[in-house]
Amino acid sequence: MAIDSDLELMLRVSRGDADSFGVLLNRHRGPLLSYFVRMVRDRALAEDLAQEAFLRVYQARERYQPEARFTTWLYRIATNLALNAIRDRKSDPVLPETAMAEPDGDGSASLLERAADGRPTAEEQMAESDRQRLIREAIETLPEKQRAAVILHKYQDVDYRQIASILKVSESAVKSLLFRAYESLRVRLEPLLEGGLV
Amino acid sequence: MKKHCLDREEIFLLTQGMAGEREAAGMMAHVESCADCRKVFESYRRLDDVLAQWNPPAEPSPWFDARVRTAAASRPQARGSSGFLGLALNRWLALPVLASLLVVVGLIALRRTPRVTPPAHAVQSTAAVHVPAPPAQAVKAPAAPQTGAQEVNMYKNLSVLEDYDMLAGFDVISELPKGSSKVAD
């Protein structure tokens, strides 16, 4: 059985085929969720944002332009959502304790309304090794476009030409963003690089 | 060979497969023959290996799809005249099911309000919750002040309808049979 391309599926969705939307959801929710988890860290917020991204895809289905790759479009929506969530968190760093106490993924807050404090739960802290924490913190200190570029390039396996389209910058700008990001990461992660424990 | 040495950015791009196709082979040949450039090249490779170790758990929850579908069906389309009712997505959340759900939710909300019997018109307006009357109007109704307060409570409780998990929790939404949609395309 032939595997339908994202483009074919999305064109069918734009004509009202709900099953094709289900196939796209099934195909991309995993990668998209891991993108958000790396971008915003908070697991519950990441899931809300991933759902919101799919919702926006569905809502904009009639405006889908077949000349753009589906994943380019999806990641552009996702990146905007993630960067907005990060900015919201920065502008509102003090949040009520109730937000902290909320269990993971119980959904009592509607999409995007969940407090985005980004602090890991006790469970998440346990699961995260020192090594993982160092890498995460190094990436979190990068300026937002560098951060998005690194995560798309390194973890989502998105081609740099596509990253240029997602971030709406030139291809040479993506190369430069990634180079500067790696130079910063090289300095910050020196303890891990020196130790030879790779 | 020193005059042909690559700068750091060139070496970085080479490690990432982002160097120009024509130049890449020549650059690689240089890196292989030059200890200085190879050192830089290997440092980026090591950094890549370290970065590859960051794998935070990211398993979608079991209700992921249901929440997206419910939200897609309950939120109006961003643009365009044909809302969700005209599309096949309502196979997942047909209008009749939504309407009966609203009645059920409304009844639950009313049952939580002690000491009062729900007036028939209140239940009716619950079913027609798509455009609920402003609560202030109900409060102002002089003939039935108690009923008005009751209605205010009811509308307050209806905010629960915006909770996607709550709606998604109704199996009937995800298990709706194909033929159940009454709205023709």
Ligand SMILES: [Zn+2]
């Ligand atoms: Zn050299």
